[in-house]
Amino acid sequence: MLLTIGLSLQETPFVVGKPAEGEYFVNRERELERLLLLTRGVEKAASSNSVLIGLRRTGKTSILHNLARRLRRNSRVIPITINCYGLASKSRFARLVVDTAISEYVEKTGDKAYMKRLVKVLGEKAKSAVDKVSEVSFWEFSIKLRDLRTDEDILIEEALRYVESLAKEKGVYFAVILDEFQDIIEWGRQTLKRLRTIIQDQRRVCYVLSGSATTIMHNLVYEERSPFYRQLVEIPVGKLEKDVVKKFLKSRFDFVRIKIADSEIDKIATYCEGYPDYVQRLGLELYLSVGSGGSITAAQIEKAYEGVVQSLDGEFENYFSTFSPTEREILVAIAREKSKASEIAREARKHLQNISKELRILMNYGVIERPMTGQYRMADPVLSDWLRSRFQGNTNS
Incomplete structure (x- = not known):
């Protein structure tokens, strides 16, 4: 029975379904302050690009949300927050970067005339009709976006270059905040190399990446072959x-x-x-x-x-469906307290050598953990309980 009579929304002691802030934002001030120092350094040409790494549901999005709030309120750095989870294409990502940069700039500065000029720019057929640097960059991006022959990596380059040109022209700075960055990593090494090339040359734009695929994100920072090897300051987000x-x-x-x-x-x-x-x-x-x-x-x-x-049944059901059949069998086995690889293989009815790759993938994405050599467990305790109840049975069979 729900007993909420006479309570206003402001009296609710907990918040669900949106980023936590104020009194709901728990014990993450250290991570937030480090991010603020790193991003606000761009105003003095002393910024460092950074990366938040932590498991799902550990509060990374709330940290990024509070970072953006404080930047909007207390600095000349304008945040551009993009959720990269499930982005359908590189062109969609490029559009989001440009559109968000424009809307955040206008919101911060009140320069609505700039928005009107961009609308006019879209109607120009020749670049020579456009004179402002950022407007030229916007025009070029728009032309290439409409051309289906344009390589989508070029669209990303043009989008990020537009942000830098807007910052220079208007005397502002930007912090590009990319949440769930592991989905961008899946676009491949060449895309990452082009991203790195652009990012390292920008002076009025800094970047904050965030990801929950912990091993993949660590490899992005520390693997020697990675285009971003030692290019990012890691800020770990634990439980x-x-x-x-x-x-x-x-x-x-x-x-x-x-x-x-x-x-x-x-x-x-x-x-x-x-x-x-x-x-x-x-x-x-x-x-x-x-x-x-x-x-x-x-x-x-x-x-x-x-x-x-x-x-959480619907959310977990959708999440569970994103895994391959073998990965799903492995997750059910681990949720049913099979911790050794041999036990997991037997429960999943697979040969031991046939699940090694899947175990590695699941660890890379932070879905399972290895607390000690040869032992596996679910990283998310509630997901584990959901799987156990969803696939009930004798755990000793």
């Missing part, structure tokens, strides 16, 4: 410490006068395993169940946790 989670939970429950024993707070923290997203989800589920001034018991926590798992 929250248990004491941090417990302190946050207590403060949020106190905020709405919910009574809960320390042992029950510990139980919630144990379920969430340091994932900020799950802390918010389980906290909100409990709040909606007991309401302000209520009390939380161990039984209510278990029921609320089951509710969280069920609420």
Whole structure:
């Protein structure tokens, strides 16, 4: 039963479905401050391009969101945030970069006349009719975008060069923030090389990359063959410490006068395993169940946790479907507490040598972990519980 009578939206102690900010933004100030120092350095020609690396649901998007908010409020650096997850094409990425740069610039400066000039530029048939540098760059990008013969890597180059030309012409700076960058990496080494070539020559634009495919992102930074080898400052984003989670939970429950024993707070923290997203989800589920001034018991926590798992059914179903049949069998086996490669192979009914590649891929993407030699486990505890309930059976069979 939901007990939300008499509560305003502002009184909600937890936030789900959008980036956390303010009092909901937990223990990530150090990462945020480092990013601010690195990006704002572009104003003095002293910026460093950076990369956030962490598992899914550890709060990277919230960090990037707060970075963009602070840049908009306190600096001449204009953020361009692009979510690269599932982008259909390089041309779509290029369009997003240009469109977002224009909208963020106009929003920051109030220069609506510039937008009107760009609309006029689109109608010009000859480059000679355009005189401003950024407008020429925009015109060239638009012409190449309409030409189906244009190599899509060239479109990316033109888009990023447009951002630099706009920054120079208007006396501003840009921070290009690319979330879920592992999807860009899949476009191949040649695309990455061209990206690196452009990025390293820009003076008024800095870059912040972020990715949840931890091994792939680490290889981007530290593998000698990578085009970005030692070109990025890594900022790791780990799970929250248990004491941090417990302190946050207590403060949020106190905020709405919910009574809960320390042992029950510990139980919630144990379920969430340091994932900020799950802390918010389980906290909100409990709040909606007991309401302000209520009390939380161990039984209510278990029921609320089951509710969280069920609420993620559609999301997990879609995510699970992105894996190959063999990868899905491996994930189910690991969720059913098969930790050794031989056990996983037997559970998945595959030869041991036939699952080595899939295990490596799943580790590269941060879906599974190897806490010790020869042992595997799911990185996401809630996904693991969902798989176990979705594919019920005797785990000892």
